[in-house]
Amino acid sequence: MTAHTNDWPDRLFETLKRGGVRQVGYVPDAGHARLIDRCRADDEIRDVVLTTEEEGIALAAGAWLGGERAVLLMQSSGLGNCINMLSLARTCRFPLLMFITMRGEWEEFNPWQVPMGSIVDPVLKLCEAEVYRVHNPDDVAGTAERAVQQAFGGERIAAVVLSQQLIGKKVWTK
Amino acid sequence: MTLERRAAMAKLLAGRGDDLLVVPGLGSTAWDAAAAGDNDRNFYLWGAMGGAAMIGLGLALAQPTRRVAVITGDGEMLMGLGSLATIGIQRPRNLAVIVFDNGVYGETGMQPSHTQGGVDLIGVARACGIAACLDVRDQNALAGLVRRLKNLRETLFARVMIAAEEPPRVLPLRDGVALKERFRGAIGVKP
Numbered sequence: 488m489t490a491h492t493n494d495w496p497d498r499l500f501e502t503l504k505r506g507g508v509r510q511v512g513y514v515p516d517a518g519h520a521r522l523i524d525r526c527r528a529d530d531e532i533r534d535v536v537l538t539t540e541e542e543g544i545a546l547a548a549g550a551w552l553g554g555e556r557a558v559l560l561m562q563s564s565g566l567g568n569c570i571n572m573l574s575l576a577r578t579c580r581f582p583l584l585m586f587i588t589m590r591g592e593w594e595e596f597n598p599w600q601v602p603m604g605s606i607v608d609p610v611l612k613l614c615e616a617e618v619y620r621v622h623n624p625d626d627v628a629g630t631a632e633r634a635v636q637q638a639f640g641g642e643r644i645a646a647v648v649l650s651q652q653l654i655g656k657k658v659w660t661k
Numbered sequence: 662m663t664l665e666r667r668a669a670m671a672k673l674l675a676g677r678g679d680d681l682l683v684v685p686g687l688g689s690t691a692w693d694a695a696a697a698g699d700n701d702r703n704f705y706l707w708g709a710m711g712g713a714a715m716i717g718l719g720l721a722l723a724q725p726t727r728r729v730a731v732i733t734g735d736g737e738m739l740m741g742l743g744s745l746a747t748i749g750i751q752r753p754r755n756l757a758v759i760v761f762d763n764g765v766y767g768e769t770g771m772q773p774s775h776t777q778g779g780v781d782l783i784g785v786a787r788a789c790g791i792a793a794c795l796d797v798r799d800q801n802a803l804a805g806l807v808r809r810l811k812n813l814r815e816t817l818f819a820r821v822m823i824a825a826e827e828p829p830r831v832l833p834l835r836d837g838v839a840l841k842e843r844f845r846g847a848i849g850v851k852p
Binding site: 509538541545548554581 | 682684704707708709710711712713714715716717718719720721722723724741743744746747750751837838840841844845848850851
C-alpha cells in the first residue's frame with residue numbers, strides 16, 4: 488500500500504471538517520482509531536465517547552435541534568445496538584451520518600463477529616438509510632463527501648460502510 | 662415524602678425564560694410538560710426510550726449559551742443509565758437532568774422499577790462524575806432546584822420524588838418532524 492492509500496482516515500477527517508461537523512460520537516474501535524485521534528486533537532470538534540452506540544443517535548438528534556452537525560463512528564456490531572433508537576431519526580427526519588467499520592466478513596478470526604456483521608446492509612436498508620459501501624481506501628473521502636450532503640442536506644440517514652478488506656484484519660498474535 | 666408530579670413540573674417551568682430548552686422524556690413527563698403549558702422550546706419524546714439525556718447532551722453542547730433541561734421518568738432514565746457516564750465525562754455547564762422518580766412504570770400498569778427495589782439514581786449520577794446532585798423530596802428542596810435551574814452553572818442532576826399517580830393525560834403534538842422544525846425555528850437555527 489502506498490502512503491497515500493494509508494492516510495484515508497486523515498482525508499476523511501478533513502472531509503468532515505469541511506462539512507462543518509462539530510460533534511463526533513463514538514465507541515472506541517480499532518478501525519476508526521486514527522480518525523478518533525484526529526477528532527480528539529481538534530479544538531473545534533467535540534469528541535463524545537459513548538457507552539453504547541445508540542447514545543450517539545440521540546446525541547446527533549440533540550445536536551441538530553441545536554443547529555450543529557454530528558457524526559457517529561462505530562463498528563458493525565454497534566449497529567445492532569441502535570435499531571430502536573434509529574426510530575428517533577426516522578420519525579423526526581433527523582440527519583444522521585454514520586461511519587461503520589466492518590467486522591465478520593473478510594478474514595475474520597472471531598466467529599462471534601459474524602452474525603451481526605452479516606446483516607449490516609439489510610438492517611440499514613430496513614431502517615431507511617442510504618448505504619454507501621466502500622472497498623477502496625482512495626474512495627473513502629469522496630464517498631463521505633456525498634454522504635455529508637445526503638445526510639445534512641436532505642435530513643436523511645446515511646451510512647458509509649467501510650469494508651473489512653479496507654480496514655485490514657485484526658492481528659491476534661504478535 | 663413525595664411531591665405531586667403536575668405541580669412539580671409547573672413549578673419547574675413557571676416563568677422559564679426563552680433561554681430554557683426542555684426535553685421531556687417518553688411517557689408521563691411528556692404529558693406533565695404539556696400540562697404545564699405547551700412551548701415551542703419543548704422537544705417532547707413519544708419514543709426513543711433511554712435517549713432523553715443524550716438528546717439533552719447534544720443540544721447543550723450545540724447551544725452553550727442556553728440552558729437545557731431534560732425532564733424524564735425513572736424508567737426512561739434506567740434504560741439509558743450509560744448516558745450518565747457519558748454526560749459525566751462531558752459535563753456541559755448548561756445541562757440539567759431531572760428525573761421524576763415514582764418507582765414504577767406508570768404507562769404500562771404501575772409495575773415496580775429498579776428504583777423501588779433500591780437502585781439509587783443520585784448515587785449513580787454522583788459515581789458517574791456529576792458533582793451537583795439534588796435529592797428533591799419536599800417543597801423547600803423543589804424551590805432550591807428551581808433556583809439552581811434558573812441560574813445553571815454546572816451539570817446538574819436532580820431526582821424529584823413524586824407520588825405514583827396517574828393524572829389525566831395531556832397529549833402534546835406528536836408529529837416528530839413538526840416538533841423538530843418548530844423547536845429549531847423557535848431558537849433561530851438556520852434550516
